[in-house]
Amino acid sequence: MHRISTNMPNDDIQYRLRRQEEGLANIQSKIASQKRIHELRDDPLAASHAVRYESYLARLERFEENTKYAQDHLRQIDIYLHQAIDVMQRIRELSVQGANGTYTKDDLRNMAVEVNELLKEMVSVSNSQGPDGQRIFAGDKAFTEPFRIVEGSIQGGGEQMVVNVEYRGSGPHRSAEITDGTYADLDIGGGEAFWAEKMQIFSSVDASNWRAETAGAFYIDGYEISVAEGDTLAAIVAKINDSPAPVKAFVDPDSRGLALEGTNPHLIRMEDKQGSRTLENLGIIRMNSDPSAPNWHTTAKVYGGSVFDMTLRLRDALFRGDQDFIGSQGIAGIDLGLSNLETRLADIGSRQERAEMAWSRLNKEIPNTASYLARESALDMAQAVTDLAHMDFAHKAALQTAAKIIPPTLLDFLR
Numbered sequence: 001m002h003r004i005s006t007n008m009p010n011d012d013i014q015y016r017l018r019r020q021e022e023g024l025a026n027i028q029s030k031i032a033s034q035k036r037i038h039e040l041r042d043d044p045l046a047a048s049h050a051v052r053y054e055s056y057l058a059r060l061e062r063f064e065e066n067t068k069y070a071q072d073h074l075r076q077i078d079i080y081l082h083q084a085i086d087v088m089q090r091i092r093e094l095s096v097q098g099a100n101g102t103y104t105k106d107d108l109r110n111m112a113v114e115v116n117e118l119l120k121e122m123v124s125v126s127n128s129q130g131p132d133g134q135r136i137f138a139g140d141k142a143f144t145e146p147f148r149i150v151e152g153s154i155q156g157g158g159e160q161m162v163v164n165v166e167y168r169g170s171g172p173h174r175s176a177e178i179t180d181g182t183y184a185d186l187d188i189g190g191g192e193a194f195w196a197e198k199m200q201i202f203s204s205v206d207a208s209n210w211r212a213e214t215a216g217a218f219y220i221d222g223y224e225i226s227v228a229e230g231d232t233l234a235a236i237v238a239k240i241n242d243s244p245a246p247v248k249a250f251v252d253p254d255s256r257g258l259a260l261e262g263t264n265p266h267l268i269r270m271e272d273k274q275g276s277r278t279l280e281n282l283g284i285i286r287m288n289s290d291p292s293a294p295n296w297h298t299t300a301k302v303y304g305g306s307v308f309d310m311t312l313r314l315r316d317a318l319f320r321g322d323q324d325f326i327g328s329q330g331i332a333g334i335d336l337g338l339s340n341l342e343t344r345l346a347d348i349g350s351r352q353e354r355a356e357m358a359w360s361r362l363n364k365e366i367p368n369t370a371s372y373l374a375r376e377s378a379l380d381m382a383q384a385v386t387d388l389a390h391m392d393f394a395h396k397a398a399l400q401t402a403a404k405i406i407p408p409t410l411l412d413f414l415r
Contacts, residue, residue, distance in 0.1 A: 191267030205283030216276025
């Protein structure tokens with residue numbers, strides 16, 4: 001049995017009015033945000049789809065920003081590589097002139113002075129900074145100069161001449177994610193762009209009876225190579241050759257130690273993994289050395305120079321007036337440096353093309369994904385405005401009806 005009181009119509013009308021007000025507030029909020037889903041119960045299936053689309057759209061927009069940065073960064077590298085090639089072309093012209101035998105020693109000396117200045121310009125190009133203040137050819141050591149000039153005096157050249165260009169290292173390359181799990185390389189290190197000859201490193205340690213005492217690993221040019229307990233030198237050579245590292249390994253027949261040769265002109269970067277001393281024990285690198293800088297063992301024999309080494313050899317030959325050397329090894333060294341620069345320039349061009357293609361694809365995929373998201377979560381404004389007008393009319397009618405059913409009494413004013 002239920003008790004019926006005179007307060008029940010009042011409570012019931014107020015409850016219904018609050019429900020109508022809640023509905024009005026809900027549709028007004030949807031119109032303000034232009035989204036039809038505010039809570040999961042509005043449309044559970046569409047809400048789950050919308051969440052996935054929003055997440056995917058955010059990733060696509062991040063990838064688009066990455067490709068824009070990659071295009072700008074690679075464009076800067078392209079500009080400076082072209083400048084380096086122009087400088088090397090001028091150096092080659094001087095080497096050809098100096099080798100033809102029609103110039104006096106004074107003429108050759110004047111050419112050597114110009115080559116010295118062009119060498120400084122090459123170092124300046126290699127240490128170039130981008131608009132963001134980071135060194136173009138410094139890898140992840142973006143605020144470190146990859147190369148440093150050492151000046152001194154040389155025979156026939158006087159004082160304040162470049163006597164060496166020291167490589168200060170440029171760590172691993174930075175990369176940018178352009179699609180899920182796919183990365184594009186952004187950098188080219190100074191040890192790659194400005195190298196001329198294929199490096200060769202010969203250990204002086206006889207490793208014919210060497211065995212790995214413990215399991216470990218080491219890195220060559222950023223690629224990890226595992227070492228198992230009991231591995232021999234032959235096993236190490238096989239693992240290096242099977243790795244993606246641009247290095248060929250073999251056993252030196254003279255020293256019976258490990259020998260490495262680059263498959264293309266670049267500075268070979270090597271490092272023992274923490275807790276492992278494989279390359280150190282094999283006489284390839286020094287203990288606790290910086291892997292990004294030249295860190296080979298003091299007893300190892302190392303061959304293969306940079307474009308700066310080739311230019312220094314040519315300049316010194318011009319100062320000596322050694323036309324035979326200029327016409328043979330001098331020009332050959334410059335040609336090697338030019339060839340590598342042109343190869344690296346082509347590689348950068350390929351990366352630029354890939355970044356542009358990725359950017360173009362993302363610019364088509366982003367609008368498509370945005371349309372999918374709008375289909376699931378966007379509000380039909382015409383329908384929403386119509387619904388709002390209907391609900392507003394119904395609410396006003398309910399208020400008028402409530403006022404007639406429950407007129408105010410003296411007690412309402414005395415409360």
